[in-house]
Amino acid sequence: MSIAQRESISASVTATKMRLLDVSGRLFAESGFDSVSLRLITENAEANLAAVNYHFGSKEELIAAVVEKLVGPVNQRRLALLRQINLDVSGACQSIVEAFIDPVIEAASRGDEEDQRFCKLMSRCIASRDERITSLVLRQFPEVLAKFVDALRLVCPWISSDVAHMRIMFMAGAMAHSLFHYDKLVIISEGRCEISSLDGLRDELVQFLSAGMSAGTSK
Amino acid sequence: MSIAQRESISASVTATKMRLLDVSGRLFAESGFDSVSLRLITENAEANLAAVNYHFGSKEELIAAVVEKLVGPVNQRRLALLRQINLDVSGACQSIVEAFIDPVIEAASRGDEEDQRFCKLMSRCIASRDERITSLVLRQFPEVLAKFVDALRLVCPWISSDVAHMRIMFMAGAMAHSLFHYDKLVIISEGRCEISSLDGLRDELVQFLSAGMSAGTSK
DNA sequence: GTCTATACCACGATAGAC
DNA sequence: GTCTATCGTGGTATAGAC
Numbered sequence: 001m002s003i004a005q006r007e008s009i010s011a012s013v014t015a016t017k018m019r020l021l022d023v024s025g026r027l028f029a030e031s032g033f034d035s036v037s038l039r040l041i042t043e044n045a046e047a048n049l050a051a052v053n054y055h056f057g058s059k060e061e062l063i064a065a066v067v068e069k070l071v072g073p074v075n076q077r078r079l080a081l082l083r084q085i086n087l088d089v090s091g092a093c094q095s096i097v098e099a100f101i102d103p104v105i106e107a108a109s110r111g112d113e114e115d116q117r118f119c120k121l122m123s124r125c126i127a128s129r130d131e132r133i134t135s136l137v138l139r140q141f142p143e144v145l146a147k148f149v150d151a152l153r154l155v156c157p158w159i160s161s162d163v164a165h166m167r168i169m170f171m172a173g174a175m176a177h178s179l180f181h182y183d184k185l186v187i188i189s190e191g192r193c194e195i196s197s198l199d200g201l202r203d204e205l206v207q208f209l210s211a212g213m214s215a216g217t218s219k
Numbered sequence: 220m221s222i223a224q225r226e227s228i229s230a231s232v233t234a235t236k237m238r239l240l241d242v243s244g245r246l247f248a249e250s251g252f253d254s255v256s257l258r259l260i261t262e263n264a265e266a267n268l269a270a271v272n273y274h275f276g277s278k279e280e281l282i283a284a285v286v287e288k289l290v291g292p293v294n295q296r297r298l299a300l301l302r303q304i305n306l307d308v309s310g311a312c313q314s315i316v317e318a319f320i321d322p323v324i325e326a327a328s329r330g331d332e333e334d335q336r337f338c339k340l341m342s343r344c345i346a347s348r349d350e351r352i353t354s355l356v357l358r359q360f361p362e363v364l365a366k367f368v369d370a371l372r373l374v375c376p377w378i379s380s381d382v383a384h385m386r387i388m389f390m391a392g393a394m395a396h397s398l399f400h401y402d403k404l405v406i407i408s409e410g411r412c413e414i415s416s417l418d419g420l421r422d423e424l425v426q427f428l429s430a431g432m433s434a435g436t437s438k
Numbered sequence: 439g440t441c442t443a444t445a446c447c448a449c450g451a452t453a454g455a456c
Numbered sequence: 457g458t459c460t461a462t463c464g465t466g467g468t469a470t471a472g473a474c
Contacts, residue, residue: 016458035349037450038449038451039448039449048458048459049450050458052450127346128348130254142409146408162414165408165411166412169404170393170424170427172396175392176346176396177388177396178388180348182385185384185388188360189361190365192365192380192384204385207434210434212434213427214430215431256467257467257468258465268444270441272468272469273441277468
């Protein structure tokens, strides 16, 4: 079989699969993993109901594919940014926070899809309490966690290992929560807050988290 | 009808209903709202499948009852604690954070059920991305948000209204995320973190969030 | 009023025909 | 690769027993 043939077949093979991946990503972002049925996905992707099971094995594995395609590159980018930081200069703590936050903001802003939808989907991944999803997200996380803990403790030597771990967890939670709800703040605040820009949110997140990260300890 | 009769009937009326509420709270905490079926709930509560629909109308309204029973008292306690704070003294910012966090910790520690389960359920409520649940949680939240924003801006006058709103949101996210995952940190950190106490988590949350809350602004 | 039995439709999964 | 048919399980609605 020629390379051209193989690529042609491979292209047609993945056509339906890619369409399913794309459509389900959009629908999951809007309504969540549970509430989107395979029937809705396959209808929107103009595929048969059984197509998901054929190409991915199960709905769970389709979700896994969507999650990993989303979270994987972000974590790689985090580690890359962290490596570039000069941990000796002042302001290094803020750089650590930015290395954690910015890959998400970048991916949203550069996205093939609109910012909001990307944020929703990312937030659903991080803040999911479904063990089938958290286990996927957390699978890649030990390395990220360990590297960020080490960097944080180099910059802020007064922080114990336990506390550093917790602070990374606080950071992830604050980010995920605000990514999902920032566009609702104007409603929840009953008009008293008028934020809707993702960049504005990013700056305030960095400000807030940098202060928290470098805080002294109670003991 | 005598009062005794009415109370007797009222007690028997609510017997099944209360049992359903109690059992479903436990199951929801462990496995989430979606994955727990009405059949599992009614079996554990030794009631008929149709009992949920009779007493609550639907699964959604059962969830609503569980959520409101959990979140309502916490928010009332938050407002009560906030009112007691002397906003003039130094350390008032930390008191604001404590007024937000401690009602959850108190409710968990005092609980009829064990801490962990309460934390899971509370975190599921706050961090849920299901609009049917977030709308329930957020229904009571505008008042809490407004009062905490006002208090924060009195203590830290350099913070704009928009930023104050965001910081309360960051706080809620950090709390919800860590409440759900703190008992997993020892695994995710691959043994490098040995935290498992809820009180220890609370102290570090307060420390971290107090610093973030009172941080200067970038502009 | 409370509870039971049962029927209904949508869901995810899968086997087998094409 | 794709499609149809079918299975077990989910939430829901209701008629009728007590």
